Amino acid sequence: MQRSLVLLKPDCVQRGLMGKVISRFEEKGLAIIAMKMIHVTPELSAKHYAEHAEKPFYPSLESFITSAPVLAMAIEGLEAITVIRDMLGATNGLKAAPGTIRGDFSSSRQMNLVHASDSEESAKRELDLYFSEGEFCSFENAMVAFMRAADE
Structure with a gap:
């Protein structure tokens, strides 16, 4: 199991796409744990x-990411980092x-809706910036048993 930070950036929030993006992660069988x-x-x-x-x-990146709220998520799953980045x-x-x-949903390099960690090292560093250990709510996702074999 891996954890990844996912940020729904200001453009995703402002365009009302949060639900559509979140549902894709859930439908893939990934668990949102914070x-x-x-x-x-x-x-x-x-x-x-x-x-x-x-x-x-960098100045335009900072201006963009601080321009409106973001939705920060910790997402957990098998090979989550690669799976999420492929989904993006x-x-x-x-x-x-x-x-x-x-x-x-995107037609821009900077306003590209979502950030996701690119490695286990980045995920740990980024998750520590946005969440404390007590904020993670890991759980056994009941639908996973119907999405892949037990030995996968």
């Missing part, structure tokens, strides 16, 4: 996007395949 709506501060943005802080595009599609919505979240 969720909260927050305003990302410039300080949190700098920590979250530390690897981009010195890049020329390419970073640029114009290049994302139809059937992916970005391919179906």
